[in-house]
Amino acid sequence: MKNWNWRLISTHAILIVGVLFMSLPVWVAFATSTHAPETILRDGLQFLPGSHFFTTYNEVLFVEGGVMKSVLGTTMLKNSLILGLGFAIGKVIISMLAAYAIVYFRFRLATPLFCVIFLTLLLPLEVRIIPSYEVLAKLGMLDTHVGLIVPLIASATGTFFFRQFFRSVPDELLEAARLDGATAWGFFIDILVPLSKTMIAAILIIMFVVGWNQYLWPLIMTTKEENYTLVIGIKQIYQILAEGGELPQYQKAFALTILATLPPVLVVLIFQNWFVKGLVESEK
Amino acid sequence: MANLALTGIRKTYPNGAVAVRGVDMTIDDGEFIVFVGPSGCGKSTLLRMVAGLESITEGSIHIGDRLINDVSPADRDVAMVFQNYALYPHMTVRGNMSYGLKNRGMPKEEINKRVNDAASLLRIGDYLDRQPNELSGGQRQRVAMGRAIVREPEVFLFDEPLSNLDAKLRVQMRIEIKRLQRRLNVTSIYVTHDQTEAMTLADRLAVINDGKIEQMGAPIELYNNPATLFVATFIGAPQMNLLPAQFDGEKLISNTLSLSGYDGLPQSQNLILGIRPDTLRTDDNGQLEMRVDLVEQHGADNLIYGAILNSENTDSEETEFCFKTGQEVMPEIDSTLRLGFDPDKTLIFDKESGDRLR
Numbered sequence: 103m104k105n106w107n108w109r110l111i112s113t114h115a116i117l118i119v120g121v122l123f124m125s126l127p128v129w130v131a132f133a134t135s136t137h138a139p140e141t142i143l144r145d146g147l148q149f150l151p152g153s154h155f156f157t158t159y160n161e162v163l164f165v166e167g168g169v170m171k172s173v174l175g176t177t178m179l180k181n182s183l184i185l186g187l188g189f190a191i192g193k194v195i196i197s198m199l200a201a202y203a204i205v206y207f208r209f210r211l212a213t214p215l216f217c218v219i220f221l222t223l224l225l226p227l228e229v230r231i232i233p234s235y236e237v238l239a240k241l242g243m244l245d246t247h248v249g250l251i252v253p254l255i256a257s258a259t260g261t262f263f264f265r266q267f268f269r270s271v272p273d274e275l276l277e278a279a280r281l282d283g284a285t286a287w288g289f290f291i292d293i294l295v296p297l298s299k300t301m302i303a304a305i306l307i308i309m310f311v312v313g314w315n316q317y318l319w320p321l322i323m324t325t326k327e328e329n330y331t332l333v334i335g336i337k338q339i340y341q342i343l344a345e346g347g348e349l350p351q352y353q354k355a356f357a358l359t360i361l362a363t364l365p366p367v368l369v370v371l372i373f374q375n376w377f378v379k380g381l382v383e384s385e386k
Numbered sequence: 387m388a389n390l391a392l393t394g395i396r397k398t399y400p401n402g403a404v405a406v407r408g409v410d411m412t413i414d415d416g417e418f419i420v421f422v423g424p425s426g427c428g429k430s431t432l433l434r435m436v437a438g439l440e441s442i443t444e445g446s447i448h449i450g451d452r453l454i455n456d457v458s459p460a461d462r463d464v465a466m467v468f469q470n471y472a473l474y475p476h477m478t479v480r481g482n483m484s485y486g487l488k489n490r491g492m493p494k495e496e497i498n499k500r501v502n503d504a505a506s507l508l509r510i511g512d513y514l515d516r517q518p519n520e521l522s523g524g525q526r527q528r529v530a531m532g533r534a535i536v537r538e539p540e541v542f543l544f545d546e547p548l549s550n551l552d553a554k555l556r557v558q559m560r561i562e563i564k565r566l567q568r569r570l571n572v573t574s575i576y577v578t579h580d581q582t583e584a585m586t587l588a589d590r591l592a593v594i595n596d597g598k599i600e601q602m603g604a605p606i607e608l609y610n611n612p613a614t615l616f617v618a619t620f621i622g623a624p625q626m627n628l629l630p631a632q633f634d635g636e637k638l639i640s641n642t643l644s645l646s647g648y649d650g651l652p653q654s655q656n657l658i659l660g661i662r663p664d665t666l667r668t669d670d671n672g673q674l675e676m677r678v679d680l681v682e683q684h685g686a687d688n689l690i691y692g693a694i695l696n697s698e699n700t701d702s703e704e705t706e707f708c709f710k711t712g713q714e715v716m717p718e719i720d721s722t723l724r725l726g727f728d729p730d731k732t733l734i735f736d737k738e739s740g741d742r743l744r
């Protein structure tokens with residue numbers, strides 16, 4: 103009995119330490135963001151919430167010149183959302199179509215082509231960032247949403263997941279649909295897409311978070327402040343802090359950080375059931 | 387409605403496997419044809435070629451006077467029922483049944499009418515708004531059939547549609563399929579390896595072996611007059627009893643048995659004597675001596691399994707034998723039965739070629 107108690111306590115202790123380790127920094131960032139700049143400058147990081155929550159967040163989100171020179175927090179939030187959603191939706195569409203072609207159209211190069219797609223895993227954007235930039239610059243697409251998203255959406259992982267899923271769909275469904283007069287497009291839209299619902303949801307969620315957190319590419323691609331995403335905004339505000347000037351606005355930097363982590367957390371929390379289902383369950 | 391003609395059909399799969407080696411047949415309008423044969427003999431392949439799901443390596447298929455070799459499955463005017471039902475899992479029963487009609491651009495009222503008619507015919511009217519995973523196996527099977535019926539095709543194709551059902555349901559659905567086909571009078575091809583299904587459903591039966599049609603005809607014709615040893619053993623349950631035999635000019639010799647009543651058979655040639663279990667009878671003067679190993683009581687009938695003792699003196703193994711009789715014959719295990727039979731009801735085959743000689 104005693105033994106058992108000790109085991110319980112020690113495992114819980116380990117888990118609690120883990121939870122604190124993960125969440126304490128977030129909490130400190132939040133608590134600090136609700137204090138006045140003078141307090142932070144004088145007393146350092148804060149562990150308890152202060153009284154400046156509304157002032158700080160209002161300025162960050164809605165007041166011109168509140169965080170950046172001109173761009174509002176809401177605009178950066180919008181840009182981040184566009185990037186996250188465009189990135190996720192684009193990836194799902196492209197990889198579903200690629201997987202559809204590879205699995206259902208018996209063209210001769212299907213397998214080698216799939217290998218090539220898979221090999222691109224070894225070539226992340228960071229490796230081809232200069233040529234990509236060059237291409238987009240020549241196309242005049244720097245500082246546009248399309249230019250920001252399109253170069254990112256080819257997805258080997260997504261293609262792989264959908265390929266595995268499509269291969270598990272029984273052949274008879276395709277045959278029944280062919281006898282029912284479905285076109286290639288009809289089969290995809292009417293049968294495959296609805297069957298892949300949970301899979302699509304899972305990949306959308308993962309990719310939204312990945313897209314939201316994109317850093318290097320938006321940093322290079324965007325030159326105008328109005329196109330900043332939250333992640334870029336954070337980078338800029340800390341740079342401003344480092345360069346010094348008047349009273350450093352640490353609380354705003356923290357507020358921006360909190361704002362940037364919030365949407366991905368919400369998405370995962372709200373959709374985690376779908377997410378788990380999509381990865382675990384093979385619905386047939 | 388139309389007849390269906392297969393001419394010189396061959397199929398070689400891309401990997402080199404030859405599945406069908408020259409099949410010719412004509413199927414009349416409204417006829418119910420059953421393909422039966424052992425696993426891997428090419429039944430499904432043949433059916434799928436009619437459906438358009440497999441390409442035709444050689445030969446031609448006509449529905450009516452229309453050559454359909456290169457017509458897409460959707461335009462062949464055939465409907466198929468699959469073994470595992472192949473229902474669209476995310477659509478309701480109604481959705482499943484109307485999908486093919488929608489794709490053909492049929493007006494909504496017409497679709498609804500057809501779906502409702504088929505549903506009441508199949509007694510699935512109450513389930514129209516359910517999804518397939520909320521149905522039992524038998525109900526799913528009905529939906530799969532409903533999906534075929536609403537299309538009002540020229541030809542129905544069934545690939546072992548009942549093999550996923552339990553025995554009782556299978557019998558019930560079998561009767562229903564037959565009734566439905568009579569009523570709709572649509573030319574149908576039905577693949578099975580269950581010979582009861584084959585015998586009871588078919589107007590004509592095609593026994594397929596190794597990609598070729600061994601024999602085609604009415605089920606009872608195939609039972610009574612099999613052209614080859616293969617057909618004789620494949621059709622009929624329990625299976626026909628076989629004894630090795632030779633003809634010495636007067637009598638048929640099988641080990642120590644010497645049977646009269648046979649003449650005109652080739653001499654010095656290995657023959658096979660085939661006796662159906664139900665043509666045997668107990669007979670104190672009979673020549674066959676059978677040691678009883680097992681008695682299966684089926685109710686009205688008893689099936690008695692054992693070995694023929696007359697063949698013990700050869701180096702070959704004991705010859706397995708089955709004797710079908712009424713429930714009143716209930717011999718002890720290990721007792722010996724004397725059996726007799728009418729030579730006219732037995733069949734003689736050439737051992738080498740399998741051809742029937744008598």
Ligand SMILES: Nc1ncnc2c1ncn2[C@@H]1O[C@H](COP(=O)(O)OP(=O)(O)OP(=O)(O)O)[C@@H](O)[C@H]1O
Nearest residue numbers: 399401403405424425426427428429430431432579
């Ligand atoms: N897609 C394929 N590629 C290559 N060979 C195939 C393919 N499908 C079937 N075969 C071969 O063709 C032969 C006939 O197969 P088929 O499926 O028609 O048999 P079947 O009579 O329907 O058998 P079963 O009763 O087991 O369903 C088999 O030897 C099989 O191995």
Ligand SMILES: [Mg+2]
Nearest residue numbers: 429430431545
């Ligand atoms: Mg088959």
